[in-house]
Amino acid sequence: MTTVPSPGGTPARLAAEYVLPVRWTEDSGLPELTGYLLRLAAHLDVTVVDGSPDPVFAAHARVWAGAVRHVAPEEWPGRNGKVAGVMTGVHHARHDAIVLGDDDVRHTPETLRRLVELLDGGDVVVPQNFFRPTPWHARWDTARSLINRAFGSDHPGTLAVRRSTLLHAGGYDGDVLFENLELIRTVRAVGGRIIRADDLFIERRPPTPRHFREQRVRQAYDGFAQPARLVAELALAPMLVWAARRPGRLLGIAAIAIGVAEFGRRRRGGRRVFAPTAALWAPAWVLERAVCAWLAVGARVRGGARYTGGRIPRAGSSPRVLRARGGHRVP
Numbered sequence: 001m002t003t004v005p006s007p008g009g010t011p012a013r014l015a016a017e018y019v020l021p022v023r024w025t026e027d028s029g030l031p032e033l034t035g036y037l038l039r040l041a042a043h044l045d046v047t048v049v050d051g052s053p054d055p056v057f058a059a060h061a062r063v064w065a066g067a068v069r070h071v072a073p074e075e076w077p078g079r080n081g082k083v084a085g086v087m088t089g090v091h092h093a094r095h096d097a098i099v100l101g102d103d104d105v106r107h108t109p110e111t112l113r114r115l116v117e118l119l120d121g122g123d124v125v126v127p128q129n130f131f132r133p134t135p136w137h138a139r140w141d142t143a144r145s146l147i148n149r150a151f152g153s154d155h156p157g158t159l160a161v162r163r164s165t166l167l168h169a170g171g172y173d174g175d176v177l178f179e180n181l182e183l184i185r186t187v188r189a190v191g192g193r194i195i196r197a198d199d200l201f202i203e204r205r206p207p208t209p210r211h212f213r214e215q216r217v218r219q220a221y222d223g224f225a226q227p228a229r230l231v232a233e234l235a236l237a238p239m240l241v242w243a244a245r246r247p248g249r250l251l252g253i254a255a256i257a258i259g260v261a262e263f264g265r266r267r268r269g270g271r272r273v274f275a276p277t278a279a280l281w282a283p284a285w286v287l288e289r290a291v292c293a294w295l296a297v298g299a300r301v302r303g304g305a306r307y308t309g310g311r312i313p314r315a316g317s318s319p320r321v322l323r324a325r326g327g328h329r330v331p
Helices: 030-041 054-064 081-092 109-119 136-151 163-168 179-189 209-225 227-234 236-243 247-272 278-301 319-324
Strands: 016-022 045-050 069-071 097-101 124-131 158-162 194-204 305-307 310-312
Touching: 016 081, 016 109, 030 045, 030 054, 045 054, 045 081, 054 069, 069 081, 081 097, 081 163, 081 179, 097 109, 097 163, 109 124, 109 158, 109 194, 124 136, 124 179, 136 209, 136 247, 136 278, 158 163, 158 179, 163 179, 179 194, 179 209, 179 319, 194 247, 209 227, 209 278, 209 305, 227 236, 227 278, 236 247, 236 278, 247 278, 278 305
Parallel strands: 016 045, 016 097, 045 069, 124 194
Antiparallel strands: 097 158, 124 158, 305 310
């Protein structure tokens, strides 16, 4: 891992760039985010790519002046504005090692350092998020993360990526909904190495209850990028209807869901951050996904998942398609 010497015996700065894409319409969370950015800037260079409306952008520019680099997103093909923000930050980055983070992610100096260290051995590092604090809807959504961990890895709101590899791939497609998976698959398609750091836990602030509700169908729509998973989730509703004829069957399905989630909680040190009761929320999440998977099919028929006033039809590109064209090539 490359570091930059700091004066006065303070810890060395990381030779890495933190890229944060944001698009806010109001600033109620600005003081807390600003404090976080100032803490980040003490350890590495920070670039905020801000797609907020002009008055909000101007307010951010005043508050963050001199602390972080603050830029507007550049043009990038596709309807997913987050991808345009990420690729703008990648183009502006001053280092090859880049940490991408959503505006609800909260790294510590230790998680940043380990993430960058792991990147020395690969091209993308995928850590694990966990919610702090944990209101009811955060505990509900934690069940999804635990089930994902049981079958492999979760998809967090932060990644580390090697700039040179992503640019070699031509960036990644901005016309898909599941943008993190698209980035990972694109890097893998050009021979990049993906490191799954399931034991590297990074805090994430929970969404508002309203935003949580809005995410339900959108998250289920991501299944169109993972067909085998989508088929399994579509099978949940008829299975639950069959089980409803006998309460014992429902109890059995609930017990299986809790057991799977508990296995995910125990994997790779998960008990350090996930509460002992976290797996008990798994039946609620399974019921949610049984309904929302079919609502996602309905959204597909209507033209795609809703996203910032429009619709995005594709959840992601298949690995086969990305390998055939050597990553993503901008038209």
